[in-house]
Amino acid sequence: MDLQISVFLLFILFTAGHSLSCYECRSSLGSCAFQEKKTCPSESLYCVSTTGVVQIGGIKTVNKFKGCEADCQSGSTNIGYSKMTLSCCNTDLCNAQDAPDPNTNVPNGKKCFSCDEKSCSNTLSCLGTEDRCFKATGENLEKDLTTVGGLSVVSKGCISKNICDVTAAGTLIPNVKDFSCCEGNMCNGAQSVSQSFLFLCCSLLSYFLLQ
Template sequence: MDLQISVFLLFVLFTAGHSLSCYECSSVMGSCADQKLKTCPSGSYQCMSSTVVTQRGQISVKVKTKDCAVACQSGSMNFGISKVTTSCCNTDQCNVQDAPDPSTVPNGNTCYSCDDQSCSNTVRCSGTEDHCIKTTGTFGGQSLVAKGCASKSFCDATSVSSVQGISCCEGNLCNGAQSVTQSFLFLCCSLLSYFLLH
């Protein structure tokens, strides 16, 4: 019995001082070629890598990011003009590879999406996006709404953490059409930041 307790205490002693190390970078229009290794701060238990592609008319911007994360969910979201793919892992230096570009292969699901004028547009879901998502919030007294497709993992994360203003559903067009009054792009960026950094 004493041997078991001693082994347990040694295990706790050696693992308590270990900090996770992850790659860190941010790159627009390319891969994370200049990534640096960093020791994660206390409370960060995962490494993440994400690829965000935003399309406005003929202009397309691709942002690749890697960093430490408190909590992270692998999957993808598609808000019509902006798509994100996130890969998460929990061992040292496991985020060396860039997250893949968001899938363009439709999976048969369709959800409502928003632009600057309304939320009656539709977007075809792709890859692992098997749920519709709706986010609501206020900024400067204005009501903001964003809608699109999301992987089940993102939806599960919001239900576990009781995030306010985000809801998911299964089924084509289950996230309902509704008008939008203010900057949809601002709300999308806020939502993406939440999933990437929390």
């Protein structure tokens, strides 16, 4: 019995002072080739890797982020021409691999409404683990010069349940409000015109790249 107690106390002593280590990278060039090791703050419990792809016309931008997070869930978001995958893990340096390119995900049969600069009644085919539709409103990242505090914007698309849960709880993207998810096909409503149809994914990217 004394031996068991001693082993338990040693375990507590060694783990109490341990801080998670993760790879860190912020890149808008599509590569994390120069990632560095980082000791995370005590409140960070996860290593994260994200890949965000925005493609409008013939212009494609790939953003990468790796680092430490207090809360994290693996999955993906999709509003059509802007997509993001997140990979989360909780052991030292477990985020060595980049999150997969979201364009490699295959359609899963689910469909949701999405927005462009004219309408929020477009039909979007969900990919991979995106088993929910979402609707989000918030403040435009690009401020209107005549509007103090920016514009009220709407975004709709497909999302994985894991990411939906933490976003709805307000732990993933602080500036998103009135965020909701639903399970049925096209359940996120066709009404409303989006003033900033890249809102959600830009908010995600900005949260990770600029924090």
